[in-house]
Amino acid sequence: MAGDIETDNDALYIARKKIYPSAVQGYYRRLKWILLFLCLGFYWIAPWIRWDRGPNAPDQAILLDLAHRRFYMFAIEIWPQEFYYVAGLLIMAGLGLFLVTSIAGRAWCGYACPQTVWTDLFMAVERYVEGDRNARIKLDAAPWSATKLRKRLTVWTLWLLIAASTGGAWVFYFADAPTLLVDLFTLQAAPVAYFTVAFLTGTTFWLAGFMREQVCTYMCPWPRIQGAMLDDRSLIVTYHDWRGEPRSRHAKKAAASGADVGDCVDCNACVAVCPVGIDIRDGQQLECITCALCIDACDNVMGKIGKPLGLIAYSNLRDYEDSTVLAAETGRANATRMHKRQSLATLFRPRTVLYSALLGVIGLGMLYALLTRQSIDMSVLPDRAPLYVTLSDGSVRNGFTLKLLNKALESREFRISLDGIDDAGMWLADNRSEPARELTVRVQADSVSNVRVFLLRPEQHALPADFSFAVQDLKSGETTRVAAHFEAKASQ
Numbered sequence: 272m273a274g275d276i277e278t279d280n281d282a283l284y285i286a287r288k289k290i291y292p293s294a295v296q297g298y299y300r301r302l303k304w305i306l307l308f309l310c311l312g313f314y315w316i317a318p319w320i321r322w323d324r325g326p327n328a329p330d331q332a333i334l335l336d337l338a339h340r341r342f343y344m345f346a347i348e349i350w351p352q353e354f355y356y357v358a359g360l361l362i363m364a365g366l367g368l369f370l371v372t373s374i375a376g377r378a379w380c381g382y383a384c385p386q387t388v389w390t391d392l393f394m395a396v397e398r399y400v401e402g403d404r405n406a407r408i409k410l411d412a413a414p415w416s417a418t419k420l421r422k423r424l425t426v427w428t429l430w431l432l433i434a435a436s437t438g439g440a441w442v443f444y445f446a447d448a449p450t451l452l453v454d455l456f457t458l459q460a461a462p463v464a465y466f467t468v469a470f471l472t473g474t475t476f477w478l479a480g481f482m483r484e485q486v487c488t489y490m491c492p493w494p495r496i497q498g499a500m501l502d503d504r505s506l507i508v509t510y511h512d513w514r515g516e517p518r519s520r521h522a523k524k525a526a527a528s529g530a531d532v533g534d535c536v537d538c539n540a541c542v543a544v545c546p547v548g549i550d551i552r553d554g555q556q557l558e559c560i561t562c563a564l565c566i567d568a569c570d571n572v573m574g575k576i577g578k579p580l581g582l583i584a585y586s587n588l589r590d591y592e593d594s595t596v597l598a599a600e601t602g603r604a605n606a607t608r609m610h611k612r613q614s615l616a617t618l619f620r621p622r623t624v625l626y627s628a629l630l631g632v633i634g635l636g637m638l639y640a641l642l643t644r645q646s647i648d649m650s651v652l653p654d655r656a657p658l659y660v661t662l663s664d665g666s667v668r669n670g671f672t673l674k675l676l677n678k679a680l681e682s683r684e685f686r687i688s689l690d691g692i693d694d695a696g697m698w699l700a701d702n703r704s705e706p707a708r709e710l711t712v713r714v715q716a717d718s719v720s721n722v723r724v725f726l727l728r729p730e731q732h733a734l735p736a737d738f739s740f741a742v743q744d745l746k747s748g749e750t751t752r753v754a755a756h757f758e759a760k761a762s763q
């Protein structure tokens with residue numbers, strides 16, 4: 272039965288065909304190089320930027336200090352209690368990705384995704400040592416020889432160095448970079464640091480060196496998700512078949528003989544440069560990472576044969592359809608003349624406006640929170656067992672633990688006082704004294720102090736009451752208040 276025969280198209284597994292992208296020059300290639308150096312430059316240099324925070328804090332500008340549970344970013348210091356800042360940043364990053372995708376398709380994949388950036392760098396190394404596309408195809412097909420071995424070992428060594436510096440740079444974000452560098456080389460660093468460096472070195476070497484486009488096509492969920500974010504005004508790399516077809520390798524001859532030929536000369540330059548090995552002339556494909564290198568390749572060809580650039584270009588579906596209709600009605604040459612590059616107006620669509628508005632609101636909210644951020648914080652934990660104690664004279668005592676956060680980089684004296692429970696007095700649990708309305712405590716720089724206090728209402732049969740603890744920095748006057756509840760027997 273015909274249905275029982277498994278063809279190549281039915282196979283669940285298709286062996287990978289190795290891709291040998293050729294070098295290309297052009298606008299998008301230059302843009303990609305610039306972004307690559309900016310991204311990698313920042314990644315490698317950032318942990319080495321110093322930032323003086325005084326004697327009680329690390330002087331690394333960007334530091335995720337897991338041991339002391341702090342995140343430092345230049346002048347900003349985030350405590351674990353302030354994780355909402357990190358959550359806000361993650362939400363903004365997600366919205367930013369949605370916004371970019373709805374405007375320019377998979378621009379993230381094509382220009383800034385780590386897999387793309389490192390793969391690009393690894394390919395550049397490969398090209399430098401082994402030569403361009405044809406030389407690499409030839410070398411791969413050749414039997415093992417001293418030359419082939421030397422070239423392969425050189426490439427793998429250079430890849431390994433890049434991969435090791437990638438894994439190495441990552442751990443510097445979690446500890447003082449100069450100290451950790453010395454520790455790593457003198458075998459004094461923690462095992463987790465060596466494990467992280469080894470793991471990231473291995474994954475970078477394997478994913479960027481050997482897996483390459485398979486990560487984007489099979490492993491990454493983003494190509495599947497992004498479909499929901501595109502609409503007919505999103506920019507995608509598009510082959511204008513209304514202009515290019517029917518393609519011909521002998522366009523001049525065909526035109527001279529009166530044949531109707533398009534601008535595509537079927538040179539395959541766009542296919543040869545594609546890092547995922549597809550032919551954009553077959554239409555939109557899941558594999559396309561929108562790197563635009565085929566645009567550069569085709570523009571170079573169009574320039575050489577004296578045709579208008581943009582046979583392959585960033586275009587949206589609506590423009591593409593309008594141009595197709597125009598070409599059918601008025602001719603290919605006219606449609607090419609009339610075809611415009613994406614207008615700025617298409618940037619402003621309901622979804623892009625919504626994403627931008629959400630980004631703006633969250634960004635402004637976070638900025639406001641940062642600018643008005645207090646350097647004192649307090650949380651109040653009432654004793655649970657027992658809720659209250661009735662003393663022999665009928666007065667009622669409650670116990671509280673006050674967690675005082677001193678976010679400043681110097682030790683400070685705080686005054687703790689009571690608001691709204693006029694007859695009560697308090698004392699420090701570890702220093703019994705006469706009940707007072709105010710207590711003074713010192714909290715070390717950049718730390719949390721647990722202060723246990725007892726509160727006493729001397730009245731006979733005191734009732735439950737709401738009140739608040741106030742804590743004030745004696746030097747600056749900065750004050751914060753936290754509501755609390757005095758427990759007692761509800762009614763007599």
Ligand code: SF4
Nearest residue numbers: 545559560562563565
């Ligand atoms: S088809 Fe063009 S844009 Fe898409 S991945 Fe290939 S070269 Fe990049």
Ligand code: SF4
Nearest residue numbers: 535536538539541569
């Ligand atoms: S590079 Fe341009 S002209 Fe050459 S095959 Fe691709 S689309 Fe056709």
